[in-house]
Amino acid sequence: MPAALELQNVTKQYPGAGGAPAVADLSLRVEPGETCVLVGPSGSGKTTAMRMVNRMVDMTSGDILIDGRSVMRSDPAELRRHIGYVIQNVGLFPHRTALQNIGTVPQLLGWPRERIVARARELADLVGLDPALADRYPGQMSGGQRQRVGVARALAADPPLMLMDEPFGALDPITRDHLQGEFERLKERVSTTIVFVTHDIDEAIRLGDRIAILREGGGLAQYATPGELLLHPADAFVEEFVGADRALKRLALMQVSDCELEPVGAVPAGSAAMRDDTSLRDALAALLSDPDGRLPIVDAEGRPIGVLALETVHAKLRVEAGAPSPG
Amino acid sequence: MMLAQSGVEIRDRSDASCVADNGFCPRWIADNLDRYADPLLQHVYLTLVSVAIGFAVAAALALLAHRRRWLVGPIVNVTGILYTIPSVAAFFLLLPLTGRGNTTAIVALVAYTLLILFRNMIDGLDGVPEESRDAGRGMGLTRRQLLWRVEVPLALPAIMTGLRVAMTTTVGLAALAFFAGAGGLGAEINADLAFKSNVVVASALCLLLAAALDGAILLAQRALTPWSRAA
Amino acid sequence: MSALASILSDFGEALEFIFTERESRAGGSEIGGTQLLGLLADHLALSAVALAIGIAVAVPLGIWLGHTGRGTFLAVGIANVGRAVPSIALIALFFAFLGTGFVNVALALALLAIPPILANAYVGIRLVEPDTVDAARGMGMTGPQIVRRVELPLALPLVVGGIRTSAVNVVATAAIAPLAGVSSLGDPIIAFGVYGESGRLGASIVVAAVAVATEVTFGLAQRLADPLPSTRRTVPA
Numbered sequence: 001m002p003a004a005l006e007l008q009n010v011t012k013q014y015p016g017a018g019g020a021p022a023v024a025d026l027s028l029r030v031e032p033g034e035t036c037v038l039v040g041p042s043g044s045g046k047t048t049a050m051r052m053v054n055r056m057v058d059m060t061s062g063d064i065l066i067d068g069r070s071v072m073r074s075d076p077a078e079l080r081r082h083i084g085y086v087i088q089n090v091g092l093f094p095h096r097t098a099l100q101n102i103g104t105v106p107q108l109l110g111w112p113r114e115r116i117v118a119r120a121r122e123l124a125d126l127v128g129l130d131p132a133l134a135d136r137y138p139g140q141m142s143g144g145q146r147q148r149v150g151v152a153r154a155l156a157a158d159p160p161l162m163l164m165d166e167p168f169g170a171l172d173p174i175t176r177d178h179l180q181g182e183f184e185r186l187k188e189r190v191s192t193t194i195v196f197v198t199h200d201i202d203e204a205i206r207l208g209d210r211i212a213i214l215r216e217g218g219g220l221a222q223y224a225t226p227g228e229l230l231l232h233p234a235d236a237f238v239e240e241f242v243g244a245d246r247a248l249k250r251l252a253l254m255q256v257s258d259c260e261l262e263p264v265g266a267v268p269a270g271s272a273a274m275r276d277d278t279s280l281r282d283a284l285a286a287l288l289s290d291p292d293g294r295l296p297i298v299d300a301e302g303r304p305i306g307v308l309a310l311e312t313v314h315a316k317l318r319v320e321a322g323a324p325s326p327g
Numbered sequence: 328m329m330l331a332q333s334g335v336e337i338r339d340r341s342d343a344s345c346v347a348d349n350g351f352c353p354r355w356i357a358d359n360l361d362r363y364a365d366p367l368l369q370h371v372y373l374t375l376v377s378v379a380i381g382f383a384v385a386a387a388l389a390l391l392a393h394r395r396r397w398l399v400g401p402i403v404n405v406t407g408i409l410y411t412i413p414s415v416a417a418f419f420l421l422l423p424l425t426g427r428g429n430t431t432a433i434v435a436l437v438a439y440t441l442l443i444l445f446r447n448m449i450d451g452l453d454g455v456p457e458e459s460r461d462a463g464r465g466m467g468l469t470r471r472q473l474l475w476r477v478e479v480p481l482a483l484p485a486i487m488t489g490l491r492v493a494m495t496t497t498v499g500l501a502a503l504a505f506f507a508g509a510g511g512l513g514a515e516i517n518a519d520l521a522f523k524s525n526v527v528v529a530s531a532l533c534l535l536l537a538a539a540l541d542g543a544i545l546l547a548q549r550a551l552t553p554w555s556r557a558a
Numbered sequence: 559m560s561a562l563a564s565i566l567s568d569f570g571e572a573l574e575f576i577f578t579e580r581e582s583r584a585g586g587s588e589i590g591g592t593q594l595l596g597l598l599a600d601h602l603a604l605s606a607v608a609l610a611i612g613i614a615v616a617v618p619l620g621i622w623l624g625h626t627g628r629g630t631f632l633a634v635g636i637a638n639v640g641r642a643v644p645s646i647a648l649i650a651l652f653f654a655f656l657g658t659g660f661v662n663v664a665l666a667l668a669l670l671a672i673p674p675i676l677a678n679a680y681v682g683i684r685l686v687e688p689d690t691v692d693a694a695r696g697m698g699m700t701g702p703q704i705v706r707r708v709e710l711p712l713a714l715p716l717v718v719g720g721i722r723t724s725a726v727n728v729v730a731t732a733a734i735a736p737l738a739g740v741s742s743l744g745d746p747i748i749a750f751g752v753y754g755e756s757g758r759l760g761a762s763i764v765v766a767a768v769a770v771a772t773e774v775t776f777g778l779a780q781r782l783a784d785p786l787p788s789t790r791r792t793v794p795a
Contacts, residue, residue: 056465076467077468079467080464080465080466085462085466087461091458091462092459092462093459093477094459094481094554095480095483095552095554095555105467108466108467108468137554138554139554153466163465411769411770411773412766412770413729413766415747415765416730416733416766416769419758419759419762420763420766423565423568423569423759424565492641495638496641498642499642500644502646503645520654521653521654522654523654526650526651526653526654529647530651533643533644534639534643537641
């Protein structure tokens with residue numbers, strides 16, 4: 001069962017840090033099963049905030065509740081065994097094979113051997129790890145493969161809550177994009193609440209159900225869904241952080257099927273058809289390079305269902321933003 | 328001098344001219360190889376016992392200093408001084424306290440292993456990747472579990488390297504243990520320093536012993552740390 | 559109590575041997591006290607010659623191997639074998655095959671000094687950042703210029719560290735030179751019949767002290783050889 005997580009006025013003050021707290025009076029609630037992304041520039045305390053949840057860092061004041069129970073009431077080691085943990089450098093144990101790494105927490109929890117092995121294989125399969133790699137050591141795997149093992153390891157004991165600290169940060173752009181796609185699919189298949197730390201706003205928008213933007217000094221600038229954040233940035237800081245291209249980012253969150261299409265028939269010859277589950281951002285790119293600004297749209301089976309016009313996309317953005325649509 | 332006196336005793340005059348000339352005599356060596364068996368065994372005994380005790384003491388010190396970093400400096404300084412004192416001097420300095428025999432030899436040899444073993448253990452533990460430690464803690468390993476399941480296994484290659492250095496060094500130093508009245512191959516070398524056959528055989532046995540022990544540790548290391556070959 | 563008393567009296571007599579002369583057990587010659595100064599001079603001369611030969615061979619060889627990147631196996635192999643060769647075996651082999659004499663024992667000790675210096679010089683040069691060497695090459699330095707101006711200064715602490723290890727080894731091993739008929743502070747240790755119990759213990763104390771002094775001296779030299787503290791100093795405007 002996924003857990004509910006609540007941070008209540010959490011403050012972390014490192015001794016001798018010149019008075020400025022790393023995290024200041026942070027309050028937010030993550031509903032069971034949601035993915036909450038903590039995002040912000042370096043020095044915004046996002047990693048510190050995450051590490052206080054499993055008490056890798058102890059808070060100075062405030063409280064953190066998991067399903068209503070304060071983390072301060074649990075023994076740290078015991079607490080951590082029930083919270084998945086993935087870090088940027090993965091931190092796989094170099095002296096243990098992929099399967100042994102995945103089985104770490106079940107072993108700590110005293111599961112019988114056969115159950116550990118079965119569970120480890122199941123997870124290796126879930127994260128798409130090539131079975132041939134099961135008995136390899138981390139030194140024999142690529143960065144992407146290691147990160148898959150890292151995610152599988154964090155999921156091994158079916159934790160109600162999972163913490164991920166820039167898990168894809170050290171990967172090359174292509175591998176990162178690939179693993180982000182798999183992560184989206186993985187989220188559907190495992191029911192766990194996730195706290196995900198990144199400095200990459202695009203990653204946050206892509207993976208988060210809710211995004212908490214932290215500003216330098218560890219204060220919460222805005223906590224909202226990706227769409228809300230792009231549409232109504234709370235202040236100049238958030239606006240700058242999400243970027244001047246936030247209209248494009250919003251389009252990335254929408255699909256062709258969200259738009260009203262013109263009837264079939266007006267299809268100019270020679271234009272390649274596009275499926276209706278394409279993101280509006282990709283559709284816009286195609287429209288911009290089309291001489292007429294019009295694209296034939298097909299459904300998943302390839303049947304023509306309409307035509308998307310450049311003006312329609314523009315109008316869609318304006319409607320979403322609350323402006324009166326022209327005409 | 329004493330070498331002149333003892334020289335006569337070990338000669339067996341069957342291969343007269345070669346042996347009388349202090350030469351390198353394969354036949355004498357073949358006939359007399361068995362006289363080196365007991366000294367060799369004594370040499371093995373001194374080496375293994377000393378390294379084993381040294382390993383235990385160094386491990387205890389390393390575990391102590393791993394959590395209390397301020398101890399590293401003083402321990403390195405003290406074991407460093409022990410390491411600096413020449414073994415010949417150490418044997419005689421110990422004589423009034425422990426008397427002639429194995430005890431004196433072993434105490435001195437143990438003292439020499441400490442610096443090498445301790446430093447490699449601490450270096451090995453320090454070399455454990457921070458992210459492995461962080462991940463281990465984050466998954467709920469207790470301090471003790473982190474030490475024995477993550478830190479010590481990952482420090483093994485460095486620890487074993489230290490063990491190899493300590494072992495070969497001790498084989499070499501044990502050749503001086505006869506000064507403490509503890510025999511060994513050094514006693515045979517000293518028994519007839521001018522006789523080429525004797526010196527070559529005893530020296531070669533020392534080298535072979537060092538190579539054999541070194542190879543044994545290397546094999547053990549391969550078996551214990553399969554991941555380090557993989558990387 | 560009596561055990562402790564006997565230990566104390568043993569060391570007391572040894573100290574007395576170090577500071578005051580007396581007639582030898584067999585009679586005739588004076589031993590102890592100032593007589594040890596002569597042995598100390600012999601000991602240091604033998605050690606210095608051996609160390610100098612060792613440095614002259616091992617430093618250039620180690621630098622060359624390190625600079626060219628050739629001979630990893632050679633440098634590491636020599637260091638490993640060197641550790642396992644008992645010092646007494648080396649002295650005995652030289653004595654048995656070449657005979658007695660200052661030069662022969664000095665050569666044996668030099669052979670003992672080579673492996674640590676060679677290995678340290680080699681490793682020291684290899685440990686210089688490849689980027690640093692690359693930058694030097696990029697600025698147009700020739701091979702010898704790179705060695706002299708970049709690699710050697712950066713490797714110097716390790717080179718001196720190797721010399722320090724060897725110096726202590728040589729000083730310690732020179733104590734058994736009398737086995738091969740060459741005079742050193744080891745005389746009272748080897749010639750028990752002449753010097754007796756107090757002479758042997760006294761000489762052991764002196765040998766230990768000389769070794770520790772060597773270690774301390776070369777330790778200071780190693781600190782002075784580190785180029786980094788001076789570069790960290792602010793350059794006067």
